[in-house]
Amino acid sequence: MLKRFYMAFFIILTIVPPVLSAQSPMETAKVHVDKILEVLRDQTLTGESGKQTKIEKISEIAEEVFDFTELSQRSLGQAWSQFTPEQQAEFVSLYKKLLKNTYADRIVSYNNEKIDFGKEVPLSDTTTEIQTTIGTNTGNVPINYRMINNNGQWRVYDVVIEGVSLINNYRTQFRGILANNTPEGLIEILRKKVQ
């Protein structure tokens, strides 16, 4: 009996931790996309209140799988270092809110599109790209998720839709604004935008 207990203990110690921590980027992406699809297809959530619940649930999933600090840092590029730590923190939270307001709202209008997972293309030692295709009624839309390894956990830091990288698109805008504004000025513009 005791021997069996030790056996089980040993098995749990050796097998479980690697299974818990070492989720591949592909698995991470699939798990979270499935979670989002589950929310989108939830028949019990209808009407305006159902839509709000869906947006909330999707935001929670996004919070898990996105690395918003990495995403913010890469969106600002060099300018990131000109922000004080407090400004950086506020920037991350406002930017996250902006993305949530616009994309979560947009995503809930989709429900019957088909998602195919394609290849995984490593970008560097710590980053990789998961390629997916969404089948819409007027053709296929390629959507790629760029992920970074944060202490063994893969997190999304960029989404590339039809070749258009989210962080590159925002970087061009931020750069334009920072050419005429201070970091505080940019934060003020973001505040007004998400208010």
Added chain:
Amino acid sequence: MKPMKWICLTTVVFLMMVNLASSAEETPKDSDRYAEEDEYAQSVIISDPIEPWNRAMYQFNDKLYFWVLKPIALGYSFVVPEPGRVAVHNIYDNIKAPIRIVNNFLQFKIKPSGIELGRFLINSTMGVVGIWDPAQDCFDMKPYPEDLGQTFGHYGLGQGFYIVWPFLGPSSVRDTVGYGGDLFLTPTTYLQPAYVPYAVESYRTVNEASLHIGDYEALQKAALDPYIALRDAYAQNRNKAVNE
């Protein structure tokens, strides 16, 4: 319109503008170098020497969308259910097959060119003038979209600079010339009387808009500067199309 005269004229204008563009590209080069030092930056940059004109045209198109196109498209989608509008989209897509066949061929993408030809033959017949896509559904023949702008890009020609056309929207020097060239490969261009091609194109625009209500609104909502966001998205998207 005499085709030969048109071709000569466009060639001259095109060469002039590409020349202009190569001198105009000096300015963004500086910011490019700045970007290269930036470990995160891999942006595709398109030069925009005529930004005041472009911003004015952007405003024009914006108003055109909200005041004219969107109301018409909404009314139209009320009358024609979605499957009908998707069918119209597919028929137009099929009509434009010559553009894809020829441009794949011009880039020596012989197999894709043949596949596009096969798709056109199968979808025009089995797919009933292109309403359905049995080529993909039954024979696994995927489309290979290529246009003349991409062909120019394939042979190393840059975008030139960004141009926003009234009614037509975002483009570049290269893609404008490409669009003009592709019109010769668009069967509807040759319809008579002369106003018919415009009517066809207007109807296509309304039909497309009806299938994408909310996309432009989302871009506006997400962007801090929608003009820049659209310009950058255009440049990135075309860059990807050329590199494929």
